[in-house]
Amino acid sequence: MSRPVKRSLTLRQHRTSVSLEDAFWQAFREIAEAQDKGINQLATEIDEARDLDTGLATAIRLYVLQYYRAAQVAGNS
Template identity: 70%
Template structure:
């Protein structure tokens, strides 16, 4: 296990930071690369879709988990 690391992002021109564990950060970056999207743009989309009760880091973790679940479901279907 790794300790969470604070990382900087720019969302719609505003600097912010999220604290994520390395595996989540690597998966998040890999999704952005696979979709040929800037990491900050993907983070801004996630930020815009989250509720006020959900922190940005949690929203990113849930996004990564959802993508993994979707990929597993696709693999099962063949």
């Protein structure tokens, strides 16, 4: 397991950073690519949809988990 690493993102022309483990960062990049989006665009969408009580890094991790769970369910249908 890797420790979280700070990664830079730009959300609505504002620089911010999130701390994510390598596995989540790689999965996040793969999802963005599969959706034909840049990581900043996908991060902005996740940011806009999250609860204010949920941090951006947590929201990204949950998005990645939900994405792969949905893909697994679709694959088992």
